[in-house]
Amino acid sequence: MARPRDDEPVELSDSDEDASRQPAAKRAKPSEGKQFPKGTVKKIRVHDFMTYAGTVIINPGPALNLVLGPNGTGKSSLVCAMCIGLGGSTKLLGRADNLLEYIRRGKSETWTEITLSGGPGARDQVLRRHIKAETAPGTQQRSFQSTWKLNGNDVRLKDIKDLVQSYNIQFENLCQFLPQDKVSEFARMNPQQLLEETEKAIGDAELYRLHADLIAKRKQYNEDKQSRDNSDKQMHRLKAEHEKQKLEYERFEAREVLRKRIELLHQQRLCLQLHEAQAAYSVAKRAVADANDVLQRRQGELKEDTRPIEKLEKLLEKLKADKHVARQQLDAARRALSGNSSDIEATRTSVDDVIAERAALRDQSQARANRIQGLAAAVAQLEA
Numbered sequence: 001m002a003r004p005r006d007d008e009p010v011e012l013s014d015s016d017e018d019a020s021r022q023p024a025a026k027r028a029k030p031s032e033g034k035q036f037p038k039g040t041v042k043k044i045r046v047h048d049f050m051t052y053a054g055t056v057i058i059n060p061g062p063a064l065n066l067v068l069g070p071n072g073t074g075k076s077s078l079v080c081a082m083c084i085g086l087g088g089s090t091k092l093l094g095r096a097d098n099l100l101e102y103i104r105r106g107k108s109e110t111w112t113e114i115t116l117s118g119g120p121g122a123r124d125q126v127l128r129r130h131i132k133a134e135t136a137p138g139t140q141q142r143s144f145q146s147t148w149k150l151n152g153n154d155v156r157l158k159d160i161k162d163l164v165q166s167y168n169i170q171f172e173n174l175c176q177f178l179p180q181d182k183v184s185e186f187a188r189m190n191p192q193q194l195l196e197e198t199e200k201a202i203g204d205a206e207l208y209r210l211h212a213d214l215i216a217k218r219k220q221y222n223e224d225k226q227s228r229d230n231s232d233k234q235m236h237r238l239k240a241e242h243e244k245q246k247l248e249y250e251r252f253e254a255r256e257v258l259r260k261r262i263e264l265l266h267q268q269r270l271c272l273q274l275h276e277a278q279a280a281y282s283v284a285k286r287a288v289a290d291a292n293d294v295l296q297r298r299q300g301e302l303k304e305d306t307r308p309i310e311k312l313e314k315l316l317e318k319l320k321a322d323k324h325v326a327r328q329q330l331d332a333a334r335r336a337l338s339g340n341s342s343d344i345e346a347t348r349t350s351v352d353d354v355i356a357e358r359a360a361l362r363d364q365s366q367a368r369a370n371r372i373q374g375l376a377a378a379v380a381q382l383e384a
Contacts, residue, residue, distance in 0.1 A: 014240065017071075033064040035120050035121075036062040037119065038117060038119030038120075038122065038167065039119075039168060040060075040081065041116060042060070042064060042084065042115045042124060043058070043060075043113075044057070044058040044059075044060070044081060044113075044114050045112070046081045046111070047110055047111050047112075048078035048107040049077060049081050049102060049112060051073070051077045052081075052106070058078065059111070076180060078092050080093055080179075081112050081114075082114065083171055083177070083179075084099070084112060084129065085129050086114060086164050087144065087160040088171035088177075089171070092172065092179065092182070093181065094180075095181065098144075099146060100133055100143075101142050103130065103131060108132065109130070109132040109133060110130075110131050111130045112128070112129050115352075116163075126149075126150070126151050127149075127150055127163070128149040128150075129147070130147045130149075131145070149162070156356070172196050174189065182241060196212075199347070218322060221240025238301060291375065294375060295376060297378060302365075305364065308361060309358075312357065312361055313358070316355075318357055319350075319351055322347075323347075324353055328345055363366075371379070
């Protein structure tokens with residue numbers, strides 16, 4: 001078979017296997033007549049992409065597709081074309097991050113076109129990506145420009161990703177898309193991670209959502225069980241503390257009863273003391289009233305007793321005046337050398353008698369005054 005030129009499209013399909021290499025019984029059956037499930041790749045067209053020269057057309061079958069060949073024949077290039085042509089990140093490939101590295105050496109642009117099945121009775125979707133290298137004038141610095149078309153219409157990368165996601169195509173899921181350079185990372189996944197990624201890869205997201213919900217409920221169940229166990233332990237501990245403190249509480253209640261009884265007895269004693277004090281006050285009040293009556297009576301008696309003293313004092317004053325007059329008369333008589341000695345002696349005797357009687361009355365008055373003071377002191381003590 002002659003090698004095609006770079007500008008001639010090369011078409012590969014799942015039925016192009018050399019029939020001469022296998023017996024007739026083991027030859028692959030054509031996939032014509034089978035329907036492509038929704039989201040499967042029906043056709044891949046690339047132009048000057050990595051190892052592919054010119055335009056290459058690959059037609060996968062609707063079932064399992066195996067790509068076999070020696071090194072350098074484009075197996076990895078096909079994987080990269082599907083990832084880049086469907087909006088996947090170059091970091092998932094484990095190769096170059098710069099899209100310029102995916103343009104065939106010596107070429108300035110490349111494009112990929114991938115046809116996705118819309119499912120039975122639905123329209124297929126054709127996604128085309130064009131990558132063009134650009135060099136800034138006067139420099140050797142290269143950059144690239146990437147554009148997208150969906151069914152011939154210009155679209156954004158976000159529109160492509162939304163479409164790919166709606167078909168449940170997951171380039172980040174190693175159970176669905178496993179480049180050669182990610183095999184070691186896939187081998188490090190534990191069974192739980194493999195199960196979760198497998199659930200994401202098959203069908204829609206409902207299975208993974210149900211599994212995640214089951215995990216969350218199991219976690220919640222364990223948390224609730226742990227919380228219940230902790231609550232049971234706390235309840236048993238509180239019951240033990242309650243039983244331990246029950247005796248102390250009973251003692252406390254008994255002390256409270258005794259305390260209240262003591263307070264009641266104390267109040268009763270105060271009431272008795274108050275009644276006794278009131279009775280004593282009434283007695284003392286009557287005694288004070290009686291003492292005041294006695295005092296007033298004694299004061300009246302004292303006033304009656306002082307009247308003779310006042311009369312005697314007046315008489316004494318009069319006698320003093322008479323004595324003075326008598327002295328004057330005596331002096332006059334003496335000067336006149338009269339012989340009235342007997343009258344003078346009689347007058348002197350009368351004056352001495354009056355003085356003695358006055359002193360006796362004064363002693364009696366003093367005794368009464370002392371008695372009145374004693375009564376007044378007794379009254380003051382009772383009032384206090």
